[in-house]
Amino acid sequence: MFDGFEELRVEVDGNVIAGRIGGSGPPLLLLHGIPQTHLMWHRVAPALAAHFTVVATDLRGFGNSGKPPSTPDHTPYGMSTIAAEQVAVMRSLRFDQFAVAGHDRGGRCAYRMALDHPDVVTRLAVLDIVPTGEAFDRADKEFALGYWVWSFLAAPEPVPEQMIAAAPETFVGYMLDDWSGEPGAFPAEVRSVYVDQFRDEATVHAICEEYRAAATIDHERDAADRGRRRIQCPVHVLWDGSGAVGTWYGDPLTLWQTWADDVTGHPIDAGHFLPEQAPEETLTALLDFLSSLLA
Secondary structure (H helix, E strand, C coil): CCCCCEEEEEEECCEEEEEEEEECCCEEEEECCCCCCHHHHCCCHHHHCCCCEEEEECCCCCCCCCCCCCCCCCHHHCHHHHHHHHHHHHHHCCCCCEEEEEECHHHHHHHHHHHHCCCCEEEEEEECCCCHHHHHHCCCHHHHHHCHHHHHHHCCCCHHHHHHHHCHHHHHHHHHHHHHCCCCCCCHHHHHHHHHHCCCHHHHHHHHHHHHHHHHHHHHHHHHHCCCCCECCCEEEEEECCCHHHHHCCCHHHHHCCCECCEEEEEECCCCCHHHHCHHHHHHHHHHHHHHHHC
16 A cells, blocks of 8 residues: 555654655655554555655554553653654654644644744644644534544543453444544455554553543643744645534634644545545645645
8 A cells, every 4th residue: 555665663762653654855744643543644645755755654652653651641642742752753764854744633743743843844734633722622512522532532541441442343433434424435454454453452542641641731731832832834724624623613724823824725525534535635735735845
């Protein structure tokens, strides 16, 4: 699925980040969401690699990346920690500056990276998200029912861990089928990769810790930064026009403009998983946004 790419394993401060690298040109980091791994980019990464050096990684805790121990305050799985780790991965590959595109959880890592490391991120693309703090502050009945996964995974240990262990196919199947709006949208071989990682106790615990961090330190950091720190690089926002972002938050561009000065973007008529459900539209949007890096 990643023709021309090489497998990647980078050790950063005792943790291993896995993924793939391929292509040539300006560096571009691709970050995945839940319940996926870097495999989610398989329909767009080869075409992007015709123009960019593409690095697609598994976030800490997901896929074949390491799952270091957490702490009571969940700091090891906060987005500042995860973002800094991804910056270190790119620096180990000799990329001191790069563009980043992130979907879902990867988008949250990506915008935190742009805030914490403004001299590093040259372009930021976020796919089908609003900032974590904005989502929690606007949470209502629709959010509680539609995004119950946020609360479920953030519940105290070991409740979600043990419940997922009893039925990983059911849990992952819900996310893939409900959020895509298209049951059967994922090929069996791709679906099995996403389900299999949720059979691993360490992976599930790490993912739960990430959601516990989102509800605590990530929310707090967003609250502290709102109105005080801004994303310095150009930001491109893509979202499912008929999904939660498009229906719950009005014009997502207006919301992102409270965080950055240079914001563009548009909806794509697909499900939540834009790179897999609408690869051509996603690819065109990313290439248009990143074209200035090729001059």
